[in-house]
Amino acid sequence: MGSATRIAIVGGGPAGYESALVAAQLGAQVTVFDRDGVGGACVLTDCVPSKTLIATSDRVTAFRDAPRVGVGASGLGRAEAAVDLAVVNERIKDLARQQSEDIAARLAHEGVTVVAGAARFAERQPPRAHLLEVLDASGAVVDTAQADVVLLATGGTPRVLPTATPDGERILSWRDVYELKELPEHLVVVGSGVTGAEFASGYSELGVPVTLVSSRDRVLPGEDPDAAAVIEHVFTSRGGTLVKQARAAGVRRVGDGVSVDLVDGRTVSGSHALMCVGSAPNVTGLGLEHAGVELDEAGYLKVDRVSRTSVPSVYAAGDCTGVLLLASVAGMQGRIAIWHALGEAVAPLRLKTVAANVFTHPEIATVGVGYQAVASGAAPARQVTLPLGTNPRAKMQGLREGFVKLYCRPATGAVIGGVVVAPGASELVYPLALAVQRGLTVNDLASTIGVYPALSGSVSEAARRLMSHDDLD
Template sequence: MATRFDAIVIGAGQAGPSLAARLAGAGWSVAIVERHLVGGTCVNVGCTPTKAMVASAYAAHLARRAGEYGVGVGGSVTIDMARIKARKDEIAGQSRRNNETWLEGTDGVTLLRGHARFASPHEVAVGDELLTAPHIFLNVGGRAAVPEMPGLSETGYLTNSSILDLESVPRRLLVIGGSYIGLEFAQMFRRFGAEVAVIETAPRLIAREDEEVSGAVQAFLEDEGVEVRLDAGRLSFERQGDEVAVVLGDGSVETGSHVLLAVGRRPNTDDLGLDKAGVATDERGYVIVDDELKTNVEGVWALGDCNGRGAFTHTAYNDFEIVAANLLDGDDRRISDRFPVYALYTDPPLGRVGLTEAQARASGRPYKVATRPMNRVGRAREKGETKGFMKAVVDAETDLILGAAVLGVGGDEAIHGLLYAIQGGMTADEIRRTTPIHPTVAELFPTLMGDLKPPA
């Protein structure tokens, strides 16, 4: 006999726990099922642990530059990878424990441990227990994609999850994939003292960004000693004693002590029994949802990374907000209401919102663009961190901001000023007329808007 709930949430990532608590607060009985670690990717193998390690890498980098600021550190900088890992583990572990304590102490929420699988459209099996509910929410996240490449499985590799467990610095790290995850780890481990090579099959790094962003990121990584191999072609792998050899399409070989595979993500939907529920997925396994996160099956929703409508913690949380508002508040919120916004956590970081210039050009609309190098931003000069630039793309007819990028110190924070401006419908001229705080990075936004010109 099935145990009945008002709602079942499968997965305790970013959206699931918040949704469970909100529904319980409205008087619903809620079961939330997690087969691994509460907190999902972000807390356990994503944002929290990686940014903790990025902070350690930044500390090492800044210590090496201390003399530029008139500060002596008294000897060479050393790296204790075991202590870096322990610090990371404590920060991530505390976040996970806080989530567990919160869920376990929330009236109306039952936290179950185990692997959930659909038995029918509104029945879920967790081990030997059968649950039923009229509302079921999928928040199962994703994992590293591992494509078929000759020799890969035989030689061994790291993913974004397993590399977090290293307690010693690799001699030479080969990063397969020149996008967001790969580049963060590449710079991080270079700053820890590893030799690092990034191997990318595309003609440039982070290909979804404008070309000048890709070029600037490549330049500052190479300045720190990261080797970058582009247009790598078809890759194959072989073991050479204690080393791994990566053979590129042109026959050249890169060898290293470790390989990090960072070539994308895949959803954790292949073992949920979605066929028994009739829930439709696309060719990559992502659950197909409409603008309100509903699947094709009445009473079943999909939130977060598993729906392919956003690959970030903040989009997963917004999925929760949309579903909760529509179910409980009589609202009419939709995925299409949000603007794309994200960050790349290299140093300097990249903050991005809205359209790139390439996307604006492809849309066929008339636009204006402005760029300002960070070495002309007073706050960046004062901090001695002048790499990068800021850029805005504005509709030439409406004066509304189409998109922006801040690749530079504080870019991941400063970009929010332009996000709020876009969301609020501010024009470039309205931003130009504001009075910002000095000295800050964001104070250059009004100046940037005053530099707008048609593209060359």
């Protein structure tokens, strides 16, 4: 395909805007159809706002823990911070809008056309092209557009239980919390996956009494169990309550609060309930049947490793594909789709090299092979775990909870995975991600001279612990 290739992108989130920038730079004619605002839910209601809230809670944590290093608000007693949630939430929304405006400006600078409105495949499709209908906020068709290639990047939306429908006041989705003017008196978080754990941790650090309801026997069932144990310990030590093996049947408004009814007959009461029970892909109303685009068994857009759907000229990227619900993965899926569609050299998506982070307190960052694969023997590995408290910089900063865990191949010493549990783990995991991506060995990490003292020193120390004579060149 040449420079006149018409590319239509449905959705302006990370998958959409990242792919639009690549397509424009490669000379395509690019149109993004965006219903909710450039940046999508990731920027406007989900990832950016939640991490901004958590960044605020980090400040409260630092203030509260200052007496550990001899600093107090008055004397050397317990430091207390006052949180004005109305101001916090207004700042969060302002930052989200600014980020959206920055992305829109970048798209305009690169020559990308952004159309405000949803888009769907028209009932009748032309030969060797795609016809899209453009819809306004009311759902009325206001225009049409033709494209040679279509990328669907429609994202996802919070999953709703019929018995716990958010009302925006007491029963909340994670997109409702930024309208609160005051801190909840007692927040019940339903769901202990990444989103639930992050909000439970964030509000707990802000000083809110939080009860976390988990359907499993631990929080973060998809993460390293040692890492999850640290999060549980920190959460409960801050006064949080864990209710495990407790599946929610529904949530009721009771007076000025809520009652979370559990399947086993128990109830959990609070002032507010925050529902974090997963997300659902935005795949309805796209006219997929008119283009012949198929869904997989779980209801996501079915794609291969270069983001193609069942129709060769229709691609999909991001949360609507269910591949791995991370903004970084969405962006890479979108870029891969465009490179492939425009005939550029492209490597298929490699999920084993993706770094992920849980923004709890402390954070959990992971990359490569994880606990389950090593414990089951599916991925033979040597491993070492270093407590963060042994790191000199951590001691200086008064940090106590966390660790660095490193996995390498038994014979070659090649780094195949790692876990970092620490404040700022999202930054510390980068050398491990680079090692996994590039096939570096523990000898490579250990022989790299870093800064002393630094938290990253635990990474090189873990590598030194794993070195053996077989690892050396």
